[in-house]
Structure formats: C-alpha cells, structure tokens
C-alpha cells in the first residue's frame with residue numbers, strides 16, 4: 698500500500714498500521730516536500746514523482762490510502778490517483794470500536810485509534826475519522842470529510858460531503874452541517890449549517906463562507922455577496938489553483 702502524503706496525517710496512518718502490525722510493503726508518496734528522505738524512518742520508501750507512483754501501481758500493488766488532512770484535497774487527490782491506476786483503500790485502527798448493526802462505510806475510509814462509531818451510521822468514501830472521534834447512532838457523514846480528533850457527531854446528525862469538523866467540536870443530535878463547510882475547533886453546533894459555511898464558537902455562529910470553484914464570480918459580484926452576508930467574513934476559495942491538486946496538498 699502507498700500512503701499519499703508523508704507528513705502529519707501520513708505519519709498518523711503509519712502509527713495505526715504499526716499498531717495493527719501491518720507495515721509490510723508500505724510506501725509513501727510525496728512529490729512536494731524536498732526535505733523528506735528517500736526512506737522514511739530509514740525503512741519506508743518514499744515515491745517522489747507521479748511517474749514513480751504510476752510505475753509502482755503497475756509493478757506492485759494499486760492500493761493507496763489518503764494521508765492528507767484537507768477535505769477538498771482528499772477528494773482531488775483520490776480522483777487523480779485513481780485515474781493513474783490506484784485503488785482507494787481503507788485503514789481502520791484495531792483500537793477503534795465500530796458497531797456491527799447496519800453501520801456502513803464507503804471505500805477509502807480511515808478510522809484512527811479510539812474512535813467510536815455506533816449503529817446505523819453511514820460514512821462516505823474517502824472520509825477521515827480521526828483519533829477519539831465519536832459518531833453516534835443514525836448519524837450520516839458524507840464523502841471526503843475530515844473529522845478531527847475528539848469531535849463528537851451525535852445521534853441523527855448529518856454531515857455533508859467535503860466538510861471539515863475541527864478538533865473537539867460537537868454536532869448536537871439531529872443537526873445538519875452542509876457540504877464544504879468548516880466547523881472550528883471546540884465549536885458546539887446547535888443549529889443547521891448551510892453548505893460552504895464556516896462556523897465557530899459555543900454556540901456555533903458563521904464567520905464566513907466559500908464560493909464553489911465552478912461558480913467563481915468576478916470581484917464586484919463577490920463584494921455584493923459579502924455585503925449580502927452582513928458581518929460574515931468572506932473566505933476566498935482555498936482551491937482557486939485547483940488545476941493541479943498536488944499544488945494544494947496539505948496534511
């Protein structure tokens with residue numbers, strides 16, 4: 698298997714695989730960080746170009762897991778890597794507790810140590826459930842989300858696609874957080890959150906919103922949008938250079 702990204706989350710996934718006793722034939726891919734050695738920890742080869750990654754998929758195994766923490770980047774990279782022959786795979790910590798009753802998980806889900814996922818939960822493709830996250834009964838988490846350490850998604854709550862939930866945030870029962878949202882660290886979300894909105898605080902309140910890349914609008918229209926949001930602080934799209942997802946990778 699190749700872990701995509703040899704920095705923060707990549708190292709966290711290595712730790713999980715190590716604790717699971719599953720580090721045989723493990724590679725990393727990182728074509729951005731010049732200071733990463735050819736052998737991570739003197740042991741795990743780091744592929745440093747797309748050509749090397751493609752060749753690895755052909756000659757060894759097509760399996761890869763997403764070791765990057767940004768939700769939007771997870772989706773972009775997954776699509777690009779599948780297009781060069783990769784197969785998105787899951788990593789699930791042996792320390793995580795996953796309910797056996799109708800809980801369903803998509804492809805490429807990563808679940809780290811001490812996470813708890815109970816029953817009738819749905820988790821979409823490519824989503825990251827970080828350390829000590831709790832996802833309660835009947836909750837739904839969309840595709841390519843990033844749920845940070847200690848966050849709690851309580852019963853019947855719903856999280857849209859490509860949404861990031863900050864560390865130790867709590868989504869109260871039955872609340873819906875839309876797609877492409879960001880929930881700040883420590884927030885308590887008591888009301889539904891519209892798509893592309895950033896919320897922080899207790900109780901959570903909006904501080905900004907993102908414009909989707911496909912509907913990028915001229916500056917004067919953005920100003921009008923900003924005004925329409927009253928005090929809401931405008932957040933420029935983080936993916937405006939998305940033609941090459943490698944440029945956007947962070948972990």
Ligand SMILES: CC(C)(COP(=O)(O)OP(=O)(O)OC[C@H]1O[C@@H](n2cnc3c(N)ncnc32)[C@H](O)[C@@H]1OP(=O)(O)O)[C@@H](O)C(=O)NCCC(=O)NCCS
Pocket residue numbers: 766827845846862863864879880881882883884895896897898904932
């Ligand atoms: C919400 C978040 C994305 C905002 O980041 P940002 O867009 O760079 O915003 P800023 O840092 O400029 O902060 C904007 C305002 O929101 C406030 N704010 C930011 N994050 C906050 C939080 N988590 N709780 C409460 N207030 C917060 C700031 O104090 C600031 O207030 P001010 O305008 O009155 O000074 C970020 O602060 C955050 O919480 N990220 C989650 C990090 C995390 O959990 N990572 C997990 C890694 S595994």
